[in-house]
Amino acid sequence: MIKRSFIGLFPPVLQYEELDITKTVDSIKTPESVIFFVDKEYSKKDSLLIQPGDKISAGDILSVFNDSEEVLVPSVTGEVTGIEAFSGNFGKNYTAVTVKTTSNGKVNKEFGKSFKKASGNSLNQIIKNFPGVVSETVLINSDKPVDSIVITGIDSDLLILNNQYIIKNRIEEVKAGISFIKKATGIDNFTIVVPESLASEAQSAGVSVKTVELTYPNASHMLITQNIMGRKVIAGKTTEDAGVKIINAETVAAIGAVSVKSGIPDSKLITVINKDGSTNLISATMGTPINTILSHLKIDVNERDRIITGGPLTGTAIYSDLHPVLPDTDAIMIQDREDIPEILDNSCINCGECVRICPANVPVNLLIRFLENGEYDEAADNYDLFSCIDCGLCAYVCQVKIPVFQYIKLAKHELTRNNTVEAENA
Amino acid sequence: MHKQKKYIVSHAPFWHDGSSITTKNYHIMLAALIALIAGLIQYGAPALGVISLSVATAIFWELIMNKITKRTPTVGNGNAALTGLLFAMMLPPTMPWWAVITGTFVCVIIGKEIFGGLGGNPFNPVLVGMAILMIAWKDLFDFDQALINYDFEYFVLYPLAALKHFGVSSIESLSAIDLLSGKQTGGIGTTCGFGLILGGVYLIIRGFSRWEITVSYLLGICVTAFIFKMADSTAYAGPVIHLFSGYTLFGAFFLATEDSSSPVNFIPMLIYGAAIGIMTILIRNIGVYVDGTVFAILLINLANPIIDKIRPRAMGRTV
Structure with missing residues (x-):
């Protein structure tokens, strides 16, 4: 865990880890x-x-x-x-x-063939099973036509190395994936976003390459769209609304591999973040229960520790080690019970740390007062709830340890749910 | 059968930068200690008595309030102790015991707890207590009178009172160095300018208080005092006297920066600090009070929510 530095004049800065090129992938036997x-x-x-x-x-x-x-x-x-x-x-x-x-x-040897024949929504549904897919990702969406596709060569949460590894080692497959997606969608405008150190590798894919600063949360999909692609995303809308679809390099490589070699996209690259913060890259069959991976790596997980799928700032804690590896399980993080930070129900003291670190300029100190009292509509209308890009930095720096990010996610969820119900009954 | 272990489940983020209000409050107390020790050396045992009583009763009042409102005791976070300490540092060492107890009552209960505890207070609790005491028992704050029985090895007076009552000529002999090293009368912990600056700069560097407020406050004082002096140098003192006497430095480093009653955005912080500085000098030069710091900060606290409306546009906002 990265703590506040001794000199506290400026807000803390979290950096993405760069891929150590000697890093190898450890394959885990299918359980x-x-x-x-x-x-x-x-x-x-x-x-x-x-x-x-x-x-x-x-x-x-x-x-x-x-x-x-x-x-x-x-x-x-x-x-x-x-x-x-x-x-x-x-x-x-x-x-x-x-x-x-x-x-x-x-x-089933026919998979590659059926995949190449599929189009429209059936293609979307197949791709939802591919490694690295974010659950909302659909390749073709006629409701929201996009004009550019961004391939992220960097994961949006800290410590996760999957996409950097793919760019470094599987750029040929990414290239094949790009030409497949080009054909399937008819979109020509591709950009690969990578850290500076991987720019030359990314160049060989033959599409435009842009580099991203390694400061968190620059690789968040929202910031990539706004800062790197120069599109304005209106609060509450998605990157697709701004005409940009973002796909992980891992998914593109899997698509490429299927379209060239007709294999089956059966394994998922996972960054395992150990209790001491060190990382291992492993490749596991999708569906593998997490405890198989942990015992393979000889990681001891005890009662009251925490198992997280995803990274340290935006992941999801899970309650069972039998949880399987899913297409979007990019990382598995184990946190020792001693390292679990406290969460309190103190009221906000208005210190403003959250406001000064917020990459989206959300007035978190005011917002949280409305969220704590369930005033979600007010929060959305006047206090920029939907400008939030879900990076989690506000809760990371909160001095009174309010679960700010949880409040924000809950409010967004409740409002979306209400709107859906209202739309259905309209 | 697989025996399921129980894991801790909570929402992201799973990291925290380790900051806490407890650490913050103890560090502010630590920083205040430098000036306080200088004050204790100057004023001796009575000052120690006032400080101890103030800190103890402040904690006591908060604990009582915690019990009455049936909340978990919050005295452990050091905020009550900090309030008591800062309050006592502004008092003369001869403050009678009953005034100290009344003061901490006002600070903790009326200044903070009735608003719902830490974070809910619209005003700096320390200053609410100070303001009520200063209005109710004005004579207790006549520092020269209060310290009449002290035998200092050097000539001391309360510069702001002298300035108010006897004009600029009475304080011409005071040098900045003397003032900074505490050769003046005043509150127990507010006379040693060097100590306050050292402590304050420590807090700023460690990120426990915000430089924007302090710097703009001091600039506000300097500029306004300078303008007054330019207008009539026989009637008004220059920036040096205003900076290094009274509660100015204490206010700039320890009072105006109180979290709950100060803005959080960059430009508002600058406006807030500067406004307090200007208001302080206005009260000192034109108002009836000898030192305007307490009332200036309270007044601008009141304007804080409006000032803080000036904020950068959130990402993706269209209107």
Whole structure:
């Protein structure tokens, strides 16, 4: 954990880590049982197209629900042993499909072909299973046509090295991915955003390359769109609204690999952040439970420690080490119980640290007063709630340890939910 | 069967920079100690008595209030102690015990706790106590009278009172160095300018207080005093006297920078500091009070929420 420096004249500065080029990736054997999440709520009444006992192969394109376009592309061959509901954060619900793997099982060789034939929404649904995908990412969205695609060669949270590693070592696949996406979407304008040190590697992909300063949160998708692409994103809108789609280099490389070699995008690159802050890069089959990875790396996780998927400032704490590696599990961070910072319900003392560190100029000191009292509409209308880019720095510097970021996320979630319900009933 | 361990789950971020109000308050006390020790050497045991009583009762009042409002005791964060300490530093060493206790009552209960505790106070609690005491028992703050029984090895007087009552000529003999090293009368901890500057600069460098407020405050004092002196140099003293006497330095480094009652944005901080400086000199030169610092800061505290409306446009905002 990076602490406040002795000299406190200026706000603290957090730096992204640069890839150590000697870093190697440690591959983890596919475990006996893996879990996949399908992005749809499951209830017992639903009639499913796959049932426990069904045999599935890696690379199948499986529809799970009758009434949904969601597809599952399993990374292993084996037998479905269970289908359950799983509730994630902020009311997000998934269907968890557990698969027992068979050794030497045959993979579906047709995957590459079907992938290349797919278009429109079915292509989107397949890509949702690819490593590095952010859950909202869809390649083709006719509602929000974009004119530029940005490929991030740097992860938006601290300490995560996946995309830098991909640019360094798999730029050929990225190049192939770019030409596939060009064909599929018809968009010509590609930009790769990388740290200065990887600029020359990125050049070989043959598209425009821009460099990003290593100060957090410069690699956040919002700031890349605004500062590097020079597009103004209106508060509350997404980067797609500003005409920019952002895709992780890892996803582009996976697309490239499939389109060239017809393989199956079955493994995910993960940065494991140990208790002491050191990092390991590993590659695991998607669906691998996190405890398999931890025991492979001999990381001891004790009662009351914290397991986080994602980075230190924007990740998600999980309550079970059986949680699987998902397409967007970019990092697994383990925090010792001694290092877990305290969270308090003190009132704001108006010290202004949050205001001075906020990259989006949100008046956090005023905002938090409305959020604490549930005045979300007021917060959104007059105190710039939706200008927030979700970097978490306000809570990082808060002297009275208010969970500011949580309040902000909750308020955004509640408002979005209200708007959805209102729209449905309108 | 896999035995599930229990993990701690909470929202991001999972890092914290380690700052806390407790650390902050103790550091401010530590910084105030430099000037305080100089004051204790000058004024001796009675001053120590006033300080101890003030700190103890301030903590006591907050604890009582915590019990009455059924909240977890907050005295551990050092804010009550800090309030008591800063309050006592502004008093003359001869302050009677009952006035000290009344003062801390006003500071802690009326200045802070009735607004909901730390963070809710619109005014600097220390100054609320000071203002009420200064109005109610004016004579207790006649520093020259209060210190009449002290035998200093050098000539001392309370520069601002002399200036007010006897004009510029009475303070011509005072040099900046003498004033800074505490050769004047005043509050227990407010006379040693060197100590206050040292402590204040420490706080600024460590990031516990904001330089913008302090610097603009001192500049406000200098510029306004200079303008007055230019206008009529026989009636008004120059910036040096105003900077190094009374509560100016104490106010600039320890009072105006109080978090809850001061702005957080850059330009508002500058305006806030400068406004206090200007107001201080106006009260000193035109008003009836000898030292305007206390009332100047309180007045500008009142304007703080409006001043702080001047803020940079948030990202992505269209109107």
